[in-house]
Amino acid sequence: MRTKSGLAALLAAAFACVSAGCSEGPRPLADASADVRMDSGIDARVDDGAAADGREGEDSATSPDATSVDALGREDSGDGGDSGPMCAMPVGAPPYADRMNNEEFTDPPTCAGCPQPFTDLAELDGPTLPANATSLTITGASRGATECHWYVSNASCGNTGGMIPVDVEGTGRFSTTVPVFCGANVVRLVCRNDRGTRVLVRRLQGTECSGRDLRVTLSWDEPGKDLELHLLRAPRALNSTTDDCTWFTCMSPTGLEWGSPGDTADNPRKDIDNTSSFGPENIFLDRAAPGTYHVVVEHWSLAGDPSAADVDIIVRERTVARLHRDNFVRQTVWYVGTITFPEGRFVAANTLTDCTASWMRTSRGCDLPLP
Numbered sequence: 203m204r205t206k207s208g209l210a211a212l213l214a215a216a217f218a219c220v221s222a223g224c225s226e227g228p229r230p231l232a233d234a235s236a237d238v239r240m241d242s243g244i245d246a247r248v249d250d251g252a253a254a255d256g257r258e259g260e261d262s263a264t265s266p267d268a269t270s271v272d273a274l275g276r277e278d279s280g281d282g283g284d285s286g287p288m289c290a291m292p293v294g295a296p297p298y299a300d301r302m303n304n305e306e307f308t309d310p311p312t313c314a315g316c317p318q319p320f321t322d323l324a325e326l327d328g329p330t331l332p333a334n335a336t337s338l339t340i341t342g343a344s345r346g347a348t349e350c351h352w353y354v355s356n357a358s359c360g361n362t363g364g365m366i367p368v369d370v371e372g373t374g375r376f377s378t379t380v381p382v383f384c385g386a387n388v389v390r391l392v393c394r395n396d397r398g399t400r401v402l403v404r405r406l407q408g409t410e411c412s413g414r415d416l417r418v419t420l421s422w423d424e425p426g427k428d429l430e431l432h433l434l435r436a437p438r439a440l441n442s443t444t445d446d447c448t449w450f451t452c453m454s455p456t457g458l459e460w461g462s463p464g465d466t467a468d469n470p471r472k473d474i475d476n477t478s479s480f481g482p483e484n485i486f487l488d489r490a491a492p493g494t495y496h497v498v499v500e501h502w503s504l505a506g507d508p509s510a511a512d513v514d515i516i517v518r519e520r521t522v523a524r525l526h527r528d529n530f531v532r533q534t535v536w537y538v539g540t541i542t543f544p545e546g547r548f549v550a551a552n553t554l555t556d557c558t559a560s561w562m563r564t565s566r567g568c569d570l571p572l573p
Contacts, residue, residue: 238524238552239294239525240293240522240523292359293514294521295361296392297392298403303405304405306400306402307401308400310398315396315397316395316398316400317344317347317395317399317400318374320344321342321345324341326340326342326406330408331407331408333409334409335409336473336484337379337381337382337474338379339377341375342376342377343376344376345373347374347395348368348394348395350365350391351366352365352391354388354389355390356384358383358518359520361521362419362421364421364480365424366480367479368393374393378482380474381474381484384412385407385410385411386405386407387405387406387407387408388405389405389406390403411488413519414486414487415518416433416487416490416495416517416541416546417485417516418514419483419484419516420483420484420513421480421482421512422480422530423511425503425509426509426530427502428501429501429509430449430499430567431472431483431485431498432447432499433446433485433497433498436493438573440567441565441568441569444459447470452472452485453472454471455471457469458471461491468490468491469487471485472484473486494542494543497513497537497539498536498538499511499527499530499538500557501530502533504532506532508529508531509531511527511530513527518546522546523550533557533561534554534555534556534558535555535557535568535572537551537553537573538552539551555568555570557572
């Protein structure tokens with residue numbers, strides 16, 4: 203957890219490491235489990251040789267067989283060809299994606315012992331979101347639920363989702379903050395127990411806009427007590443106070459000053475930050491200046507088991523890739539990949555670096571020259 207006492211403890215440990223002569227060099231890890239899910243056209247061609255597997259130790263951005271995807275969901279395998287725009291099977295499509303209208307139901311339809319009807323969901327009772335909202339806090343309960351998930355979708359093939367902390371001692375109470383899209387949103391809550399599933403579907407109208415150029419959403423499991431999302435621009439210094447949008451630089455309403463001075467539309471902003479289990483964390487950029495942006499995740503936990511995590515890459519309100527990582531251990535850095543504008547092309551890097559020996563000596567996290 204990122205607290206003053208936690209920082210002090212980590213600094214003390216770092217100084218002890220310095221006196222012991224610990225190695226400072228980056229150490230890429232070679233055996234971590236990873237998965238990359240691109241737009242449906244890319245998934246269909248992976249078996250034909252497209253490199254969408256996030257191989258450890260390779261820089262997919264420069265590899266000659268790297269697979270990337272642009273804002274229209276078109277694959278580029280390095281030969282100049284593309285497979286055309288596709289959205290028949292969008293990346294990250296939620297369960298019950300065919301249920302689009304306001305309703306609540308159980309699966310199976312007749313379910314003795316399923317989680318009970320949702321209660322106290324005031325945030326989802328009205329048809330509209332607060333003006334200019336980029337996120338929404340949801341609190342409520344489904345008595346008897348032992349596991350809950352959230353999903354948010356739009357009409358432009360934008361999908362994201364994650365788990366919700368839930369009280370498993372019978373009340374089924376939960377609370378989370380989730381990102382929302384411009385314009386129309388479909389929010390789904392899915393709560394389960396060993397008898398079945400209860401689902402809530404709500405359509406919510408947000409403020410219309412031309413579509414944010416980029417948003418990145420991170421979610422994880424219970425063992426990952428604190429994962430940290432970063433969006434970097436050149437010169438790409440992780441935990442830089444000027445070039446890294448993260449928890450200590452980017453949480454203000456105006457975000458981090460990038461682009462034209464005084465113009466907040468080209469500033470990245472982190473509107474959801476989480477220091478415990480599940481997340482999510484979310485960074486968005488309304489108007490990306492031409493150039494390449496880098497997505498990085500730090501595992502900040504001071505203790506605990508390895509985590510599993512997901513990152514959704516959403517370009518101009520469309521999810522172009524979802525990356526999954528297992529066995530993500532603390533004080534390790536996950537280099538997710540790059541998005542290049544104005545074309546909006548995502549390229550997966552999907553590598554891990556052990557930062558244990560170079561943690562918080564000079565910055566608020568990993569001090570290695572990454573990515």
